[in-house]
Amino acid sequence: MITIPYLTALTTYFSYGLLFAFGQFRDFFRKIFDWWRGNNLQGYAPIVLGLEDFYTRRLYLRIQDCFGRPISSPPDAWVNVVERVSKDNNKTLKRTTNVSRCLNLGSYNYLGFAAADEYCTPRVIDSMKKFSPSTCSTRTDGGTTTLHTELEECVADFVGKAAALVTGMGYATNSAILPSLIGKGGLIISDSLNHNSIVNGARGSGATVRVFQHNTASHLESVLRENIADGQPRTHRPWKKIMVIVEGIYSMEGELCKLPEIVAICKKYKAYVYLDEAHSIGAIGKTGRGVCELLGVDTADVDIMMGTFTKSFGSCGGYIAGSKEVIQYLKHTCPAHLYATSISPPAAQQIISAIKVILGQDGSNRGAQKLARIRENSNFFRSELQKMGFEVLGDNDSPVMPIMLYNPAKIPAFSRECLKQNLAVVTVAFPATPLLLARARICLSAAHTREDMIKALKVISSVGDMIVEVVNGPTKLRVVCAAVKYNLKYLLMPQQGIFMGTSCEQCTTCIIILLEA
Known part of the structure; x- marks a missing residue:
């Protein structure tokens, strides 16, 4: 079972509470404007009810660009991620002709059979x-x-x-x-x-x-x-x-x-x-x-x-x-x-x-090599992430490595910044996980080389420093905009306790985040 530190749980609840409060505030005025404009569809049953509707509109839509990213290549060690744009604050996303060539840490391509194979x-x-x-x-x-x-x-x-x-x-x-x-x-x-x-x-x-x-x-x-x-x-x-x-x-x-x-x-x-x-x-x-x-x-x-x-x-x-x-x-x-x-x-x-x-029935030992490589890659990558101070779930030999993020603002921050540095990762949040247990899920493949993994580790390390998610975090903390556009650095004393970040007025998708000393 995952044991959440009290301070982490408190800050995560507080962040969700702020999002809920501001969302309710916006809904209040939306209902007034809908009534004023005569947009209320009286007699029609709502398609989605209650908190499910609220969560979708006020939380999920802010960061939906982090999920379901389309690709235009086989899900091999490297993948072409299709870029999308939004002109209505993430309510709708439109595919473009631009693609980013990214190192793929999101697909279940454990043995590398997703790409063309000689046999x-x-x-x-x-x-x-x-x-x-x-x-x-x-x-x-x-x-x-x-x-x-x-x-x-x-x-x-x-x-x-x-x-x-x-x-x-x-x-x-x-x-x-x-x-x-x-x-x-x-x-x-x-x-x-x-x-x-x-x-x-x-x-x-x-x-x-x-x-x-x-x-x-x-x-x-x-x-x-x-x-x-x-x-x-x-x-x-x-x-x-x-x-x-x-x-x-x-x-x-x-x-x-x-x-x-x-x-x-x-x-x-x-x-x-x-x-x-x-x-x-x-x-x-x-x-x-x-x-x-x-x-x-x-x-x-x-x-x-x-x-x-x-x-x-x-x-x-x-x-x-x-x-x-x-x-x-x-x-x-x-x-x-x-x-x-x-x-x-x-x-x-x-x-x-x-x-x-x-089983080696193709007349080669490629199968044994793939199995040895996925095991070696998984254990190496997990060990390196733990050395960096990340909270990584799972056991040795498992090619699935969840990195705990917890706070809702860190979900889009981690995903978008990794993509910016040509690293394709999967972030997972409620309802796929419990509300407090948001995470990034890393999946390794036998197709990954040692150079691929070292590159990925460097990117994750730099992004981890940015969003302050290392277990052995220093006293230097940063207030992070969820869109990863503005970073305001602060040097805080440990005894000062909890500090609340401020949202960026320039960024419509920013989520208020609480940071821990």
């Missing part, structure tokens, strides 16, 4: 000529090709399960398959930081859902014991089925699942284990087989193994692997298999080829 690309092109860009059908009608059958056999062998089922969308693998695995009368116990696809799948299943503290095996056991003792709500009958759902690498934290402890507890209480390896399969482990291989867990002890092909394999879609009986059942019940268009043949061929490269 994969020719085979993908051949598959498009032999089959088509799309099957134009579901798996149960005319959408199953020999490539789909080969892919499922390849995936099952790779993850160490008897059978596998592939879908055309990674998100739907969780959200559509979970309701087929468990329903009313069942109990789902989910990690508190599981992905939204798991949350929606659990809600749609009709099962009772309980949550345990993130990655805390002792609390999981407590929740299991309590709910087994109580039974189903109202009737207190025994649960028909109990399923514990965890992730291999948590995408917003970069942490590895404590799988050995969780598996031991599930064995003790006869609960099924559902493991989401979206970010871990292909990226960690000696041969890329994910968190089970890295932590020494027998795949036979994990009942359902889920993963996606969008990260390490440079393709799209997802898979579910398990026993032959479970997979056969899902083929007759899962909406993602029965009603959705099957994964495209070129995408299927890309996955097959990538797995062959990872």
